[in-house]
Amino acid sequence: MSSTRLQVGDTAPAFSLPDADGSTVSLSDYAGRKVIVYFYPAASTPGCTKEACDFRDNLAELDGAGIDVVGISPDAPAKLAKFRDAEALTFPLLSDPDKTTLTAWGAFGEKTMYGKKVTGVIRSTFLVNEQGVVEAAQYNVRATGHVAKLRRDLSV
Template structure:
């Protein structure tokens, strides 16, 4: 299994156009002029992904105040995302990429280690995209348990 190419600071963020939990199309270009955190997670309603999403939910007002929007992307279908959003009270877009084209373009799908085995899957990743659509922060293999700490670092990073 080959490793997918990884994005680095300064790279142009790959464009995307994906359905959200309600089937509405959301594009990265919708956020032009604002900084946006784009995070990729393996599966809605699983313990780690729920913790990560709830940490973003709980910090959303502070993130928005700092000029940061949040988008979560997984291979889940919109119907599953809608259930996840409603069950957890999530108020930021959750996007569906079942073909994994966007996940792959961002380097968030490929070879990873899981329970000591090498498998193909979603690589939990978080990116900060600047107002011009360039990667400002690229983090792969992030731990869901560390989301709160990372959020504070993003806020500190964008403060004037």
């Protein structure tokens, strides 16, 4: 299974997914604001926890720059709620168990893990502008140090 990768200038694929509490969150909810949409493999794993906590710790600066943050994984809402509560995460975590949104954004497909080709979630981050257009598309990002690099790239 291979998915098409998004490029800068593409219209961000729409989504409506349940959050940790089962409420529906849509990309269109962020119209008029910039939003970072990031995809991660699994809640409560070491790398994903580090990445989520980095976003949490930088949320005030991102918000001050008019940028919201949304995380998406294949995890069920109940698992996302535990993750959110354990790590005091204050941005939406969305559930995409059938991987439709992950695939549409190019964040699910073949990747190399420990030297083997596997199919799974490709850790990816996107900046979507106020009009729903992709301003940054980063695939195979590192869990650690990624948010700092993103802030440097965005001058936030």
